[in-house]
């Protein structure tokens with residue numbers, strides 16, 4: 120499918136006027152996720168605004184500043200520190216120090232772009248502008264939305280971020296402080312044992328493997344401490360599956376019970392009573408309560424409020440409930456506001472919400488935005504690539520990579536994705552952080 | 564996911580970024596030694612090659628032995644032939660780097 124930018128936005132006149140020289144844009148790879156490679160910069164005086172300086176935002180900023188000549192590129196985000204989020208599961212299970220995941224956005228900002236340190240509180244695609252919490256209205260010709268997602272602690276009654284690290288409550292989402300406090304709880308729990316509940320909410324979450332990894336690494340730690348028989352572990356999925364990719368789902372349905380982790384199907388967590396150490400689950404048989412000594416709370420997630428409440432979010436269909444940004448799942452262009460593109464956790468696509476999908480999405484979104492600026496066909500395609508080194512124990516993992524068709528697409532054909540190996544663990548422990556940083560610089 | 568040379572180099576650059584000053588110092592010293600030994604006509608003589616081969620082999624065996632501990636685990640975590648082959652391949656890479664890097668140094672030794 121190829122789609123041509125109609126430049127149908129309200130600022131059509133100005134954008135038509137934009138000085139674009141097609142010095143040789145982007146010969147595209149045509150199929151799959153692989154992206155256009157700019158042969159030469161596209162000259163333009165377009166105002167390009169990027170919202171969010173996380174994984175996707177920084178990657179997009181670096182690529183756009185390399186591929187556009189003369190554009191005014193602005194990035195808006197109040198956050199100064201950069202968190203390597205894929206490392207948080209290792210922090211929460213005591214395998215990494217929190218300092219290892221801390222970094223600074225400034226290190227990855229390309230030269231010559233404007234960084235407005237504020238948060239967007241309103242998206243107004245009808246007037247091609249956004250409003251920040253400092254009262255600044257920023258106009259754009261092209262918009263790249265990369266706001267990530269919002270963790271809704273209030274989606275679990277009785278839960279709040281302050282509780283993490285107290286009264287047996289842990290939550291790996293989504294900063295080093297929470298991960299460290301979670302580690303304090305897991306460390307205590309694996310010393311004394313008891314009942315451990317590991318939850319998973321309804322709806323998409325970032326890195327769907329993270330709740331599973333926390334569960335399996337906690338079990339492994341109990342084993343390594345010689346305390347496995349002191350603990351009863353339960354994993355509580357919200358439906359009757361553990362993972363969207365069918366073969367990995369089957370693998371996990373064997374792996375968890377084989378390690379004495381009981382599966383409580385159809386058990387989305389809806390409330391906790393921290394003082395009583397009691398959790399409530401909304402099951403098909405009605406609400407059920409379970410007592411715990413440790414609980415890993417994974418709250419429901421959604422697009423950040425300003426985006427969810429804007430005209431840019433899905434209004435119907437399966438992604439409307441989370442307020443996810445509407446995009447064409449292959450071109451990552453907004454179907455109604457065609458000067459708007461999105462990538463990363465904020466977009467409503469059938470597969471995604473990993474740094475690995477960011478790595479595959481951003482080159483596509485950028486190539487298509489550049490094509491749109493140059494008034495060319497949007498020919499770059501995202502095929503749904505996502506990946507997760509599914510860590511099963513310290514030192515062992517599965518390298519899971521699949522696409523929209525839920526077909527495995529292994530990068531290393533010699534590594535069986537259905538078997539546990541040390542090699543993917545080595546990647547996770549030593550190489551993927553470097554790959555992530557290279558991605559932030561728009562180099563992979 | 565497809566790999567590109569630029570991408571692989573970018574990842575290696577990020578992986579070794581904290582060591583870049585050290586790496587640059589070693590490479591500069593090596594180039595200087597290379598230039599010196601070439602100008603004296605004594606680069607990579609038979610004895611130097613033999614010594615560097617031994618050094619490369621030592622690097623390779625060392626990398627093989629410490630490889631797992633660099634990832635916080637022991638050989639006990641190795642579950643498949645793939646793991647051994649990958650560690651072996653990485654160790655061979657380290658061995659080759661050891662050979663190349665020591666060759667200008669061993670070339671200083673009189674033959």
Ligand SMILES: Cc1cc2nc3c(=O)[nH]c(=O)nc-3n(C[C@H](O)[C@H](O)[C@H](O)COP(=O)(O)OP(=O)(O)OC[C@H]3O[C@@H](n4cnc5c(N)ncnc54)[C@H](O)[C@@H]3O)c2cc1C
Pocket residue numbers: 170171172173174175176195196197198203204205206207208237238239240265266267268291292293325326329423425462463464465472473474475476477506507508
């Ligand atoms: C515990 C955990 C484990 C994970 N494990 C893995 C893994 O093993 N492999 C993997 O590939 N991925 C993993 N991920 C997922 C990965 O980290 C995310 O998918 C990735 O960071 C998404 O990038 P993003 O740019 O969309 O969002 P983020 O990196 O979260 O960045 C979003 C940015 O937008 C900013 N922002 C938000 N709202 C606004 C606003 N209104 N105005 C301005 N700025 C705004 C934020 O401040 C933030 O800087 C994990 C994540 C977590 C939390």
